[in-house]
Amino acid sequence: MLALNALIEASRAGEHGAGFAVVAREVGLVADQARELSEALTNELGPRITELTELGHELVARVRGQRLADLALNVIDVLDRNLYERSCDVRWWATDSALVDALTPSEPTDPEGAARVARARTVAGERLAVILRSYTVYLDLWLADASGTVVAHAAGGRSGVIGTDVSRESWFQAAMQTSDGDQYTAQDVERHRVLGSTVATYATAVRTDGETHGTPLGALGIFFDWDSQAQTVVDSVRLSSSERERTRVLVVDRQGRVLAASDRSGVLSEALTLQTHGRPSGHYAEGSRTVAFALTPGYETYAGLGWSGVILQEA
Numbered sequence: 555m556l557a558l559n560a561l562i563e564a565s566r567a568g569e570h571g572a573g574f575a576v577v578a579r580e581v582g583l584v585a586d587q588a589r590e591l592s593e594a595l596t597n598e599l600g601p602r603i604t605e606l607t608e609l610g611h612e613l614v615a616r617v618r619g620q621r622l623a624d625l626a627l628n629v630i631d632v633l634d635r636n637l638y639e640r641s642c643d644v645r646w647w648a649t650d651s652a653l654v655d656a657l658t659p660s661e662p663t664d665p666e667g668a669a670r671v672a673r674a675r676t677v678a679g680e681r682l683a684v685i686l687r688s689y690t691v692y693l694d695l696w697l698a699d700a701s702g703t704v705v706a707h708a709a710g711g712r713s714g715v716i717g718t719d720v721s722r723e724s725w726f727q728a729a730m731q732t733s734d735g736d737q738y739t740a741q742d743v744e745r746h747r748v749l750g751s752t753v754a755t756y757a758t759a760v761r762t763d764g765e766t767h768g769t770p771l772g773a774l775g776i777f778f779d780w781d782s783q784a785q786t787v788v789d790s791v792r793l794s795s796s797e798r799e800r801t802r803v804l805v806v807d808r809q810g811r812v813l814a815a816s817d818r819s820g821v822l823s824e825a826l827t828l829q830t831h832g833r834p835s836g837h838y839a840e841g842s843r844t845v846a847f848a849l850t851p852g853y854e855t856y857a858g859l860g861w862s863g864v865i866l867q868e869a
Contacts, residue, residue, distance in 0.1 A: 615844070619837030622846030622865045625791050627835055629803060629863030630850045632787050636691075637754065638856035640778050641738050643689065644756040648774045649735065649764035652681035656706055657699055657760050657771035675705045682708035693749050693779050697760070699772040702726055718748065720775070729757035729773035735766040740859060743780050743813045745822065752822070754778040784814035791816070791865070800868040808860030826864065842869045 647653070656671075656678035675697075682695045686708035694715070695708040702721025709715070720726045728739035741755040757775040761768030788803040803816040810826040828847050829838055835848035846865045850858030 615839065618867075619839075619844050619846055622844060622867055623835050623837045623848055625793075625803075626846045626863035626865045627848035627851075629787060629791060629805065629865075630848055630858075630861060631853070631863075633784065633805065633861070633863075634850055634853040634856060634858055636783065636787075637740070637756075637778075637858075638853045640691075640754070640756045640776065641740060641856050644738055644758050644774060644776050645735060647685060647695070647776070648758050648760045650681060651764065652678045653697055653706075653760050653774060654762070654764045654771070656697060658762075659771075679706040679708070679710065682706060683710055691779055691783055693746075693751055693753060693777045695777070696720070696775045697772065698726055698775065700730070700770065705772075712749075715748065723775075725755045725757040725775050726773050729759050729775065730770050732759050732770075735759070735761055735764075735768070740856075742807060742859065743784075743822070746777060749777060752780045754780045780813075785818070788814050788816045797867065802866040804864040804866070806862050806864055813861065828862070828864065843867060844869070 652674075656674040658674070678697055682697065686692055686695055693709070694712065696704050696715065696718075697706040698704050698720050702719055702723075704715055704718040704720060707715045725739055725741050728741075732738065735758070738756060738758040741757075743752060743754050745751070746753045746755075755775055755777055757773055759770035760772050760774055761770055784805060788805060791803045793801055793803075798816075801816070804812055804826070805814040806812055806826055806828075810828060811822065812820045812824040812826065813822070815821055815824075828845070829840075830836065830847060830849070834851070837844055837846040839845075844865075844867045846867070848863045850861050852858040
């Protein structure tokens with residue numbers, strides 16, 4: 555445009571503008587070359603700029619996804635360490651002499667024998683109550699004899715527990731089948747019909763004289779307060795306030811059933827299908843949201859139950 559204006563002015567000036575016209579034409583040529591160079595650069599660099607932009611978005615998504623996967627691993631790791639302690643609790647409590655004495659066979663038809671049994675079971679209940687006062691993460695601790703009848707428990711204020719038949723309960727059956735005192739059973743999270751809360755149950759056999767290879771006399775079942783303890787874990791994930799509004803933190807079992815959720819929805823009713831492709835941890839895009847997951851690695855002697863920490867975050 556500048557060159558065109560210069561040529562017009564040069565023509566108006568006649569002979570005196572001839573020199574100026576030459577300059578104007580050169581300016582026009584330079585402008586044409588600059589335009590051609592600009593177009594060439596745009597054609598050459600445009601795709602590369604687009605590629606770099608896409609690469610940048612991909613890198614951001616990858617970093618974001620890996621961070622969420624790390625947070626998911628932290629969720630399940632915290633739970634693993636917590637539940638490992640539960641597996642230790644049940645095994646050493648089962649060796650307590652008060653519990654062993656309460657299940658040691660006596661002659662119930664003999665008045666003195668019956669009195670000894672009753673006293674031993676009372677002492678066992680008192681002992682369990684002492685434990686429960688210190689270990690507030692449990693709802694109750696039940697001691698059942700070899701027939702599956704509950705003979706003592708910790709929460710004395712809860713009626714209807716003594717005499718309960720647990721012989722068909724999976725935790726009792728699995729506990730009685732343990733081969734020695736080092737073994738235990740960990741049950742999937744469930745809503746307990748008597749306790750009226752969601753629990754994670756750990757159990758093992760109580761053995762003769764509390765010995766590792768003693769004969770099973772009965773079983774000890776301990777009921778972990780899953781609702782409050784698991785909720786604390788999923789609520790404690792370090793997210794910014796803006797992230798928290800668009801993020802769900804979950805714990806799911808090996809079938810994908812939701813066991814805990816930061817938004818408190820879908821617990822024990824919702825099921826996810828994770829695209830893990832055999833990976834123990836990772837992340838992937840699902841529409842507008844990122845799905846991050848981490849399978850339980852277990853902790854010490856607690857191998858875990860195949861649960862996973864999962865984080866769903868909208869873009």
